Amino acid sequence: MDNNIQKDEQVIIAGLDTGQEDYDYSMTELAELAQANHMDVVQRVDQVIDRPNPATYFGTGKVAEIAEVAATNDATTIITNDELSPSQLRNLEEEVGCRILDRTALILEIFANRAQTKEAKLQVQIAELQYRLPRLQTSASQRLDQQTGGGSGFTNRGAGETKLEMDRRTIQHQISHLRHELADIDKSEATKRKQRAKSNIPTAALVGYTNAGKSTIMNGLVRRYGAVEDKTVFEKNMLFATLDTSVRRLTLPSKKDFLLSDTVGFVSKLPTNLVKSFRSTLAEAANADLLIQVIDYSDPHYEEMMHTTEQTLKQIGIENIPMINVFNKADKTEIEFPVLEGDDQVVISAKQPESLDLLVNVIRKHLFKDYVQVKLLLPFAEGQLVSYLNEHTNILNTEYRTDGTLLTVEMSPQEAQRFTKYEV
Ligand SMILES: Nc1nc2c(ncn2[C@@H]2O[C@H](COP(=O)(O)OP(=O)(O)OP(=O)(O)O)[C@@H](O)[C@H]2O)c(=O)[nH]1
Numbered sequence: 343m344d345n346n347i348q349k350d351e352q353v354i355i356a357g358l359d360t361g362q363e364d365y366d367y368s369m370t371e372l373a374e375l376a377q378a379n380h381m382d383v384v385q386r387v388d389q390v391i392d393r394p395n396p397a398t399y400f401g402t403g404k405v406a407e408i409a410e411v412a413a414t415n416d417a418t419t420i421i422t423n424d425e426l427s428p429s430q431l432r433n434l435e436e437e438v439g440c441r442i443l444d445r446t447a448l449i450l451e452i453f454a455n456r457a458q459t460k461e462a463k464l465q466v467q468i469a470e471l472q473y474r475l476p477r478l479q480t481s482a483s484q485r486l487d488q489q490t491g492g493g494s495g496f497t498n499r500g501a502g503e504t505k506l507e508m509d510r511r512t513i514q515h516q517i518s519h520l521r522h523e524l525a526d527i528d529k530s531e532a533t534k535r536k537q538r539a540k541s542n543i544p545t546a547a548l549v550g551y552t553n554a555g556k557s558t559i560m561n562g563l564v565r566r567y568g569a570v571e572d573k574t575v576f577e578k579n580m581l582f583a584t585l586d587t588s589v590r591r592l593t594l595p596s597k598k599d600f601l602l603s604d605t606v607g608f609v610s611k612l613p614t615n616l617v618k619s620f621r622s623t624l625a626e627a628a629n630a631d632l633l634i635q636v637i638d639y640s641d642p643h644y645e646e647m648m649h650t651t652e653q654t655l656k657q658i659g660i661e662n663i664p665m666i667n668v669f670n671k672a673d674k675t676e677i678e679f680p681v682l683e684g685d686d687q688v689v690i691s692a693k694q695p696e697s698l699d700l701l702v703n704v705i706r707k708h709l710f711k712d713y714v715q716v717k718l719l720l721p722f723a724e725g726q727l728v729s730y731l732n733e734h735t736n737i738l739n740t741e742y743r744t745d746g747t748l749l750t751v752e753m754s755p756q757e758a759q760r761f762t763k764y765e766v
């Protein structure tokens with residue numbers, strides 16, 4: 343796929359309104375996706391119809407209209423709201439005389455341009471090749487047309503088909519090669535995850551729609567509770583700012599540690615292949631003890647976005663992990679904040695310190711709910727244990743007695759096990 347997209351290419355977005363509830367919103371989002379890909383949306387075309395035309399996706403009259411709108415607006419690309427079948431793509435391209443980019447290809451282009459790490463790049467490349475594989479016919483027949491000036495003589499067609507088979511095999515080869523490379527990276531990530539799991543530190547993962555504020559929350563928390571040397575992550579007002587997973591260790595004032603991960607955001611109709619190939623990036627969320635769903639509360643479509651997030655999580659097999667809802671960007675609404683609603687919902691602004699403290703409190707209640715309070719009597723000779731506890735646990739009370747130091751300590755059940763002989 344072409345990564346050197348011309349800046350601000352003029353495009354038209356076109357969609358079929360088959361009566362689905364969120365049609366209008368998905369078209370608005372399609373325009374945003376185009377903008378995220380440095381394209382200038384000059385027109386929007388809609389067709390209300392029961393079902394897509396199997397040959398050209400749009401009905402015949404609409405195809406002519408699109409061609410005309412493209413010509414009057416100097417548009418070079420038409421973006422369709424749904425993924426088209428290989429033959430629809432080919433036919434439509436022929437009849438309109440413009441490049442046709444479907445929603446899937448557009449999202450793939452954005453991902454390809456944003457991918458930074460080796461892992462993200464491999465994942466996008468695999469998804470791109472998988473998308474191209476069934477659509478090879480188009481480019482092969484086009485090449486054939488160019489060679490023969492539009493005609494398709496018998497010998498030429500044969501040559502084209504052989505070329506097609508070759509292209510197909512090459513791509514299949516590339517996919518399996520890239521999969522191997524990715525598997526190696528995944529292995530070392532999995533090892534790291536296992537080590538973290540062994541350390542018994544609970545983990546929470548930020549999930550949610552793209553641009554909801556996940557990275558902003560991560561950075562806010564890292565600045566307040568992270569180690570000084572911890573790097574912040576990239577946050578920006580654009581779709582798919584984050585394509586990788588970052589994990590940071592946070593320490594609460596009560597000396598409780600937890601790991602927080604930030605990862606790729608979702609969007610409606612996220613291509614299945616892309617979601618699948620990003621499975622390992624999302625593995626951090628799959629292994630979390632707690633999911634923190636971040637929602638842009640200032641967006642009128644936040645409910646649809648929550649629905650998409652939940653659907654996507656299900657699609658990648660992330661289920662049955664406790665989840666809290668964070669209604670973010672409340673500063674852009676009239677709604678009061680920070681507010682705690684029940685045990686697992688907060689209304690906050692990622693940019694406000696009080697909000698972050700409230701959020702951390704909710705996270706703490708979930709992650710450390712099995713922590714126990716124990717009373718330990720440590721003989722004076724065990725001074726190093728007292729310093730250990732001082733450093734690593736939350737000491738609620740200290741009393742010096744003649745027979746030693748009496749501490750009231752809050753700790754994990756596993757840790758408490760190690761100290762049973764001092765318990766009183
Ligand atoms: N006003 C306001 N803006 C916010 C708030 N939280 C985040 N933002 C802005 O929203 C934009 C997106 O924030 P990010 O943190 O990059 O969003 P994300 O969820 O990580 O997005 P992806 O990485 O694309 O999935 C940025 O411009 C942030 O400054 C908030 O509480 N209030």
Ligand SMILES: [Mg+2]
Pocket residue numbers: 556557558576577583584605
């Ligand atoms: Mg982000």
